[in-house]
Each structure stands twice: as C-alpha cells, then as structure tokens.
Amino acid sequence: DIVMTQSPLSLPVTPGEPASISCRSSQSLLHSNGNTYLDWYLQKPGKSPQVLIYLGSHRASGVPDRISGSGSGTDFTLKISRVEAEDVGVYYCMQALQNPRTFGQGTKVEIK
Amino acid sequence: QVQLQESGPGLVKPSETLSLTCSVSGGSISSYYWSWIRQPAGKGLEFIGRIYSNGDASYNPSLKSRVTMSVDMSKNQFSLKMTSVTAADTAVYYCARDQVGTGSKHFDYWGQGTLVTVSS
Numbered sequence: 001d002i003v004m005t006q007s008p009l010s011l012p013v014t015p016g017e018p019a020s021i022s023c024r025s026s027q028s029l030l031h032s033n034g035n036t037y038l039d040w041y042l043q044k045p046g047k048s049p050q051v052l053i054y055l056g057s058h059r060a061s062g063v064p065d066r067i068s069g070s071g072s073g074t075d076f077t078l079k080i081s082r083v084e085a086e087d088v089g090v091y092y093c094m095q096a097l098q099n100p101r102t103f104g105q106g107t108k109v110e111i112k
Numbered sequence: 113q114v115q116l117q118e119s120g121p122g123l124v125k126p127s128e129t130l131s132l133t134c135s136v137s138g139g140s141i142s143s144y145y146w147s148w149i150r151q152p153a154g155k156g157l158e159f160i161g162r163i164y165s166n167g168d169a170s171y172n173p174s175l176k177s178r179v180t181m182s183v184d185m186s187k188n189q190f191s192l193k194m195t196s197v198t199a200a201d202t203a204v205y206y207c208a209r210d211q212v213g214t215g216s217k218h219f220d221y222w223g224q225g226t227l228v229t230v231s232s
Contacts, residue, residue, distance in 0.1 A: 039218045048206055048225055054218035092157060096217035100172035101159040
C-alpha cells in the first residue's frame with residue numbers, strides 16, 4: 001500500500017493568518033496519463049469528510065479560492081491564505097493512484 | 113443535489129455479518145462508481161472498496177476475503193456485507209460517490225455516516 005504521511009498533526013491557527021499542511025507519499029502519485037492522484041478532504045467536527053482539492057490542485061465546486069493545493073510526485077501542500085473560523089476540522093490527504101486508496105493520518109486545525 | 117443515506121443495524125455480534133445499504137437520491141446510481149469508507153472512533157479513514165453500477169467491484173486487499181458489495185438499480189441503492197466481524201470492525205461507515213469514472217477519482221458526495229458497533 002502507498003503510505004501517506006501528513007505534517008503537522010496539529011495546527012493551531014490565527015484567523016486571518018495563512019496556514020499550510022504537508023503531505024508526502026511513499027511513492028510518486030503521477031500516473032502515466034499525466035494526472036497526479038492526490039486529493040484533500042476536510043472533516044468538520046461531527047460531519048462527513050468533504051472534498052476540497054482533487055488531482056493535486058483542482059479546487060472542488062464551492063471551495064473558496066483562499067484554499068489551494070500544490071505539489072508533484074511525492075510532496076504536496078494544502079494552503080489556506082487567510083484562515084477563517086469555518087476552516088476548523090481535520091484535513092486528510094488521500095492517494096487515488098492505486099488500490100487501496102489510502103489516507104494520511106489527518107491534521108487537526110483549530111483556532112488559537 | 114445528490115444525497116446518500118446509510119442504513120443498517122447499529123449493533124452486530126462478533127463473528128456475524130455486517131450489512132449496510134446506501135440509498136441514493138437526487139440522481140441515478142447508473143453510470144457511476146460508489147464506495148464505502150470507514151472510520152474508527154477518533155481515528156483516520158480507511159477505504160473498504162468500490163462498485164460500479166453494473167456490479168463490477170474492487171476491494172481493499174486487507175478486507176477482500178470478508179467483503180462483498182452489490183448494487184440494486186431498481187431501488188437506486190448499493191450495499192456492503194462484511195463477514196466474520198470483530199471489535200476491530202467497530203467504526204462509522206460512510207458511503208460515497210466515487211468519480212473514478214471521470215478520471216479524477218475523488219469522492220464528491222458522502223453520506224452522513226452510520227455507526228456500527230461490534231459487541232456481544
């Protein structure tokens with residue numbers, strides 16, 4: 001299985017400030033078709049996960065443009081340019097290159 | 113707006129079979145892939161497997177010997193069966209629509225999740 005490793009696991013943030021989460025995969029997520037199969041999900045407290053970013057950098061419908069995904073190969077980053085209160089929750093990266101899909105451990109984002 | 117709703121027993125005895133159904137509304141189950149993901153309390157997410165609307169299924173190798181998924185087009189539902197459950201299978205089980213057919217492979221719609229506890 002592809003192992004996904006996130007850091008940090010806990011991220012206290014100040015509203016209005018930027019935040020960044022790192023995700024590394026144990027092997028490249030670049031497919032021969034040119035797509036990079038890395039997604040980001042946010043699980044708000046008591047809720048189901050929701051997709052934020054797919055294919056590494058494609059923002060899902062309804063996701064504000066202050067949230068962005070970048071990276072390639074094995075190193076990926078989720079950035080929030082200005083944190084808002086609604087951004088609290090646990091962020092997961094997930095690889096969709098190989099079966100089984102595997103998730104990172106999660107990064108808990110909370111307001112300071 | 114597509115909506116998914118999981119249903120099934122919340123309590124299953126050890127060694128018995130866990131059975132869950134996901135009902136899809138606001139859209140057809142046809143021509144899409146559908147997945148199951150689970151999350152033990154306070155822990156991360158684990159992919160269980162996915163099924164296409166024609167019944168073709170792919171499972172997590174770690175669970176493959178115990179898992180079976182099926183589709184009921186007439187009811188716009190898909191199902192999960194997991195045999196020989198143990199306490200380690202206690203988790204919130206989510207169903208989700210899987211965009212693997214479009215090439216992006218992300219989960220764009222999720223159910224609210226259902227807690228299944230394995231206990232005698």
